[in-house]
Amino acid sequence: MTEVDSSTLDPSTGSPTPIEEFEVASLKNPDYVRKFDRVIDDLQDVYSHKIRPLEKAYNFEHFSNSAPLGNDDIAAKPMVLLIGQYSTGKTTFINSLLKKSYPSSHIGVEPTTDRFVAVMDNPTERIIPGNAAAVSSALPFKGLDKFGQAFLSRFQVSQTPSSVLQNFTIVDTPGILSGDKQRNRGYDYTSVIEWFAERADLVLLLFDSHKLDISNELKSAIHALKGHEEKVRVVLNKSDMVNQQQLMRVYGALMWSLGKVVHTPEVMRVYLVSIWLERPPNAFDDCRSLLDQEKKDLLMDLQQLPINAAIRKVNEIVKRARLARVHALIMAHLREQMPSFYGKAAALKQLSDNLPKEFQLVSKKYRLPMGDFPDVEKFKEALYGMKFEQFGALNEKLLMASDEALGTDLPELLQRLPHHSTFTGTTAKPEIDSEDESLEEEGNQKRGLTRQGTRSRYAPVKPERDMTAIVYNIILFTLVLFFATVVGGGVAVKMGWVDGLGPLVELLRP
Numbered sequence: 001m002t003e004v005d006s007s008t009l010d011p012s013t014g015s016p017t018p019i020e021e022f023e024v025a026s027l028k029n030p031d032y033v034r035k036f037d038r039v040i041d042d043l044q045d046v047y048s049h050k051i052r053p054l055e056k057a058y059n060f061e062h063f064s065n066s067a068p069l070g071n072d073d074i075a076a077k078p079m080v081l082l083i084g085q086y087s088t089g090k091t092t093f094i095n096s097l098l099k100k101s102y103p104s105s106h107i108g109v110e111p112t113t114d115r116f117v118a119v120m121d122n123p124t125e126r127i128i129p130g131n132a133a134a135v136s137s138a139l140p141f142k143g144l145d146k147f148g149q150a151f152l153s154r155f156q157v158s159q160t161p162s163s164v165l166q167n168f169t170i171v172d173t174p175g176i177l178s179g180d181k182q183r184n185r186g187y188d189y190t191s192v193i194e195w196f197a198e199r200a201d202l203v204l205l206l207f208d209s210h211k212l213d214i215s216n217e218l219k220s221a222i223h224a225l226k227g228h229e230e231k232v233r234v235v236l237n238k239s240d241m242v243n244q245q246q247l248m249r250v251y252g253a254l255m256w257s258l259g260k261v262v263h264t265p266e267v268m269r270v271y272l273v274s275i276w277l278e279r280p281p282n283a284f285d286d287c288r289s290l291l292d293q294e295k296k297d298l299l300m301d302l303q304q305l306p307i308n309a310a311i312r313k314v315n316e317i318v319k320r321a322r323l324a325r326v327h328a329l330i331m332a333h334l335r336e337q338m339p340s341f342y343g344k345a346a347a348l349k350q351l352s353d354n355l356p357k358e359f360q361l362v363s364k365k366y367r368l369p370m371g372d373f374p375d376v377e378k379f380k381e382a383l384y385g386m387k388f389e390q391f392g393a394l395n396e397k398l399l400m401a402s403d404e405a406l407g408t409d410l411p412e413l414l415q416r417l418p419h420h421s422t423f424t425g426t427t428a429k430p431e432i433d434s435e436d437e438s439l440e441e442e443g444n445q446k447r448g449l450t451r452q453g454t455r456s457r458y459a460p461v462k463p464e465r466d467m468t469a470i471v472y473n474i475i476l477f478t479l480v481l482f483f484a485t486v487v488g489g490g491v492a493v494k495m496g497w498v499d500g501l502g503p504l505v506e507l508l509r510p
Contacts, residue, residue: 054399118169171196173193207237234254321406
């Protein structure tokens with residue numbers, strides 16, 4: 001077990017303080033790391049062999065605005081995304097963690113209102129500009145180059161040695177000012193937030209106890225988190241700048257403001273904290289025990305990120321595979337509705353105008369929940385300008401591979417992960433069962449890719465065959481074959497390419 005200096009112990013309990021416990025987080029547990037790495041390796045194989053081919057065949061990334069996942073994305077450390085308006089203390093929050101966990105570090109994050117900053121661990125302190133970070137194979141930011149130079153010039157990676165950052169990466173977003181002062185950033189701010197939210201393991205929305213208004217840009221950023229609500233936590237910072245009675249009113253006002261923007265039935269977890277590098281003299285102490293406990297809960301949630309990282313990665317791959325599967329069935333259905341010879345442009349326009357009805361037909365035909373379908377307006381916008389040749393026909397081989405991943409491979413990976421409560425420090429010793437030991441002895445053999453199992457419940461239901469269409473195709477094929485034979489034979493006779501065909505030649509000869 002890692003030795004903890006007595007000066008870092010909580011005087012009331014004699015145990016390590018929450019921040020110091022970061023130094024004994026689960027990623028330093030060799031047994032957990034071994035199991036974690038095996039699961040990540042298999043997850044990469046399942047995605048690249050069974051899910052990525054389906055995405056590629058039906059151009060999934062064009063419609064979902066989601067770049068393909070590389071091995072670096074899947075194996076990356078957990079990511080914490082901070083979003084908040086200016087003066088909410090995002091920079092102070094990061095520097096407080098870094099300085100308390102690594103006292104000799106003099107590198108922090110500079111306050112900024114116009115820059116995305118990814119703070120990562122590295123033995124030496126350095127800053128990597130956005131253009132270099134977007135092409136580096138060692139960093140999980142390859143997909144950011146699609147947002148253009150205007151964004152990359154306002155993005156950087158700050159690396160510094162830190163025991164905290166050994167367990168996760170922190171991404172600080174530009175501080176949002178009230179009103180429309182920053183709406184013209186030169187790049188799509190909301191799409192960038194959506195890109196990071198998709199890859200983040202935890203999203204912290206920071207609010208100031210004196211600034212609870214939600215500007216238009218912050219509202220757009222919160223809307224970009226749709227589909228990732230389970231990752232979002234709310235932090236009410238500087239809570240000791242008001243007294244106990246005022247804090248109750250501030251909390252109620254915050255929940256009322258969020259209720260108008262975040263449309264979820266569940267109440268979001270709100271942490272009442274006050275994080276300062278140096279505590280101001282006018283701070284109130286009547287809620288000090290509550291704020292300290294809330295801060296401890298927040299830091300414990302951050303500490304648990306490495307433990308839950310593999311579970312979240314499997315969950316994200318499952319979510320992506322479900323969306324890609326529905327997308328493939330939609331594209332195959334639209335292709336079936338297109339004419340064979342002419343009128344394709346008019347038919348495509350008609351299909352685009354009737355997308356809600358087409359989605360319902362696909363849902364009924366394949367028994368798919370409407371919650372898995374994409375946004376109609378975004379799908380229609382992506383459909384504009386598409387060519388008929390870009391629509392893939394129904395490929396059951398690819399669908400079966402994704403079905404096997406959803407029904408067998410990914411659930412098995414979850415079963416191989418340790419329980420959440422098993423790893424709360426270096427004292428945790430995960431028990432590796434005999435199956436895991438045998439898998440470890442197999443070395444580099446691929447696991448889960450040759451499994452023979454029954455058809456999973458995700459397998460698509462085959463639509464009933466249209467007998468009229470079958471008869472029509474048979475008649476059409478027969479007529480084409482007949483005319484090709486007659487015309488070909490006539491040409492051959494005229495050119496003198498055949499001889500001695502008997503009565504057939506005499507019949508065709510003029």
